[in-house]
Amino acid sequence: MLITRDLVKRYGPQLALDGVSLDIGRGEFFGLLGPNGAGKSTFMSLVAGLRPPDAGSLTLDGVAVTTADPSTRTALGLVPQSIALFEDLSAEQNLRVFGELYGLRGALLRERIDEALEAVQLADRRRDQVKKFSGGMQRRLNLVVSLLHRPKLLLCDEPTVGIDPQSRNAIFDFLEARNREGLTIIYSTHYMEEATRLCSRIGIIDHGRIHALGTLEELLTRLPFADEIAFPATPFTAEFAARLAEHGELTTADGEHLFRSRPEFKTSAFYALAEECQLPARLFVTRRPTLEALFLHLTGRTLRE
Ligand SMILES: Nc1ncnc2c1ncn2[C@@H]1O[C@H](COP(=O)(O)OP(=O)(O)O)[C@@H](O)[C@H]1O
Ligand SMILES: [Mg+2]
Incomplete structure (x- = not known):
């Protein structure tokens, strides 16, 4: 057209x-x-x-x-x-x-x-x-x-x-x-x-x-991470968060950790690590990354400027 x-x-x-x-x-x-x-x-x-x-x-x-x-x-x-x-x-x-x-x-x-x-x-x-x-x-x-x-x-x-x-x-x-x-x-x-x-x-x-x-x-798929996984930031999850930081980007805001894994770090490895730290799967929420994240990644700017 x-x-x-x-x-x-x-x-x-x-x-x-x-x-x-x-x-x-x-x-x-x-x-x-x-x-x-x-x-x-x-x-x-x-x-x-x-x-x-x-x-x-x-x-x-x-x-x-x-x-x-x-x-x-x-x-x-x-x-x-x-x-x-x-x-x-x-x-x-x-x-x-x-x-x-x-x-x-x-x-x-x-x-x-x-x-x-x-x-x-x-x-x-x-x-x-x-x-x-x-x-x-x-x-x-x-x-x-x-x-x-x-x-x-x-x-x-x-x-x-x-x-x-x-x-x-x-x-x-x-x-x-x-x-x-x-x-x-x-x-x-x-x-x-x-x-x-x-x-x-x-x-x-x-x-x-x-x-x-x-x-x-x-x-x-152009993002350097696959999924975003959120879980509560409590003393209970502190050791887990510290170990995760080796495998991707971990941010904390509003009482919540947000983990963006490097593509080679598989979700199965994520849950294996959680199990080692005795954390139940129900603590975690997996989300699709947003276009906002992509926009920031590509241009270094937020869309709302
Ligand atoms: N009539 C115009 N005269 C001078 N500069 C303009 C004019 N229209 C747009 N611009 C400039 O061109 C760029 C693109 O503007 P525009 O196409 O309106 O962007 P958008 O619609 O995405 O906000 C901006 O830097 C804007 O300031
Ligand atoms: Mg316009």
Whole structure:
């Protein structure tokens, strides 16, 4: 659906994208995960043909994306990071304006507007001015506006920042349903929980470069430890903790030890050692490492910066 090669974008001396090459297949739910300033919005604006790259190329469904040719824009929908609605107009009027801009008219447009309002539970508020909506309602409307013309590719740029959990879940459910129907989605976020829940493949971006790319499981294999095992920090476990430290990284916080084993130290060896120290297996909780741990490992930065 989308091929980018060595995309570079500068704003004056500021390098915002530093050689981004991605292949995004039809029907993917692709996550672009990175902290503020990583280059996510810049990437979206190049794909949407709003800005030209300084170098590199972009192909959307076989057609080169250029700022000069608006035809590629009808193939995609963009949900921008800042809400782009006319706040003095009603929900319905907003949908009408954007629908008409995409060339929709008459019965088809009316049908699409009704569907859109239903899909994000705004049908009962259709005649209310958008400025009277909560942030979450505005986000939901902003989302369906971008899909009126039935694009093949949807670009969602941090669509859930600063909204209530109900709206967030409504947006997730909506996007997952559209993706199941075949819509290709590129979703940028700095929340790893969102990337974990939604995305079939994730690209980790920082300082304009893709640092890692793959499914969640593939990405986690890049960590120098396999699992995280937590157990209580008590005098009872002190000797065990001291012996474990030879086999990986041991941290202690909030009354809990967290052990990250070196890959060669097997879980069976862990439990053998616990048995030697007379510690029962029920003390231990094994967890999958988080994307946050991976992000820190790859970039030395936290996602929340
Ligand atoms: N219009 C602009 N003018 C100058 N610098 C910009 C502009 N837009 C973004 N930048 C800079 O480019 C880098 C990437 O920004 P952006 O793509 O907005 O990142 P993200 O969306 O991941 O937060 C940042 O360092 C940002 O300050
Ligand atoms: Mg952004």
